Amino acid sequence: xxxxxxxxxxxxxxxxxxxxxxxxxxxxxxxxxxxxxxxxxxxxxxxxxxxxxxxxxxxxxxxxxxxxxxxxxxxxxxxxxxxxxxxxxxxxxxxxxxxxxxxxxxxxxxxxxxxxxxxxxxxxxxxxxxxxxxxxxxxxxxxxxxxxxxxxxxxxxxxxxxxxxxxxxxxxxxxxxxxxxxxxxxxxxxxxxxxxxxxxxxxxxxxxxxxxxxxxxxxxxxxxxxxxxxxxxxxxxxxxxx
Numbered sequence: 229x230x231x232x233x234x235x236x237x238x239x240x241x242x243x244x245x246x247x248x249x250x251x252x253x254x255x256x257x258x259x260x261x262x263x264x265x266x267x268x269x270x271x272x273x274x275x276x277x278x279x280x281x282x283x284x285x286x287x288x289x290x291x292x293x294x295x296x297x298x299x300x301x302x303x304x305x306x307x308x309x310x311x312x313x314x315x316x317x318x319x320x321x322x323x324x325x326x327x328x329x330x331x332x333x334x335x336x337x338x339x340x341x342x343x344x345x346x347x348x349x350x351x352x353x354x355x356x357x358x359x360x361x362x363x364x365x366x367x368x369x370x371x372x373x374x375x376x377x378x379x380x381x382x383x384x385x386x387x388x389x390x391x392x393x394x395x396x397x398x399x400x401x402x403x404x405x406x407x408x409x410x411x412x413x414x415x416x417x418x419x420x421x422x423x424x425x426x427x428x429x430x431x432x433x434x435x436x437x438x439x440x441x442x443x444x445x446x447x448x449x450x451x452x453x454x455x456x457x458x459x460x461x462x463x464x465x466x467x468x469x470x
Contacts, residue, residue: 236361236382239298239330240416243439246278247429248300248418250443251291257450262290268447270294281333281420281441288327300363300441301329307342314365314387316342318350325358336364336375337388351379363418367392372409372417384409385418385441401428403435410436 249272253259259268269280269291279298282288288301301324306313315321315334324332332354336347354362364375365387372384386409389395389402401422409417416438423429424445432440444451457463 239361240438242298243278244416245433246439247276248279248281248420248439248441249277249446250281250420250441251287251447252281252283252443253447254450259449262286266290266294269297272446273297278439279330281443282329285323285327288324288329292328298330299328300331300333301325301327302333310340310342311392312337312339312341317345318353321350321354322358325354325360329360331361331363331383332358333363333365333385333387335388336366336381336384337368337371337392338374339392347375348379351381355380365420366409367395367405369405369408369412372405373412376413376415381415383416383418383438384413385420387418387420387441389421391421401432403431406432406437407435410438 251265251268251272265287272280273295277297279300280291280295281300282291283302283304285303288299291299303315303320303324304313305316305320307316310316312335315324315332321332321334334350351362354360361382363383363385364381365385366372366375367388375381375384386402386405389405390398406417406419417436418439418441419432419437420441423440423442429440
C-alpha cells in the first residue's frame with residue numbers, strides 16, 4: 229500500500245509523461261481470463277508502458293504477479309439502481325485494494341451511487357481505511373473540480389467523458405476537458421477515452437495531460453476484429469459492434 233506523500237510522489241514520477249495501458253476484455257470474451265489479462269499487462273510493460281489499468285480483483289491479483297509497473301485498479305459492478313459501475317461502492321474499492329492495486333480508480337461523477345453511499349463517504353473511507361491514492365474518473369469539468377477541491381483525490385482522469393448522459397454526444401477524445409482540468413487543478417490530469425492514434429496521445433500531452441491511458445486501440449482485440457470483419461463481404465447479418 230502507498231500511504232505517504234513521498235511514496236505518492238514516487239508513483240507520480242513513475243507515470244509522468246508516460247503511457248498507461250488499460251488491459252481489459254468483455255466478460256463474454258475468451259480473453260477475459262486472469263492469465264491472459266496478465267500476459268497483456270506484461271506485454272505492455274515490456275514495451276514501455278509506465279502502468280496498467282486493470283478491472284476486477286482476480287485480474288489485479290494475476291497482473292500483480294506478472295508486472296512491476298503500478299496498477300490502477302478498478303472493479304466494474306453493475307447495479308440496477310444506479311448508472312455508476314466503476315468501483316461504485318466502498319466494498320468494491322476494498323476488494324481492489326486487497327487484490328494489490330497501487331491506485332484505486334472510482335467513478336467520481338455526480339450521479340447517484342448504489343447502496344446509498346456518497347462519493348465523499350467512499351473517498352474518506354478509502355483514505356482512512358485503505359491508505360491508497362485515489363483517481364477520480366470524471367466526465368465534466370465540475371466533476372473534476374469537485375473531486376479535488378471538495379474531497380481531495382490524488383489524480384483526475386477523463387475516463388467517463390462520452391459515457392454519461394450529458395456527454396454521450398462526444399465521439400472523439402475530450403481534449404478540451406483535459407486542457408480545462410489541467411489549467412484548473414494542481415493534481416495530475418490523466419487523459420483517457422477514445423485515444424486511437426499516436427497523434428491523439430501527442431495532442432493529449434500538448435493539452436496538459438500528465439499521462440495518458442489507451443485501452444481499446446491496444447488491447448481491445450474483440451472490437452478490433454469486429455471492425456475488420458464488418459468490412460468483409462462475409463460479415464454476419466447479426467454482427468453487432470461493441
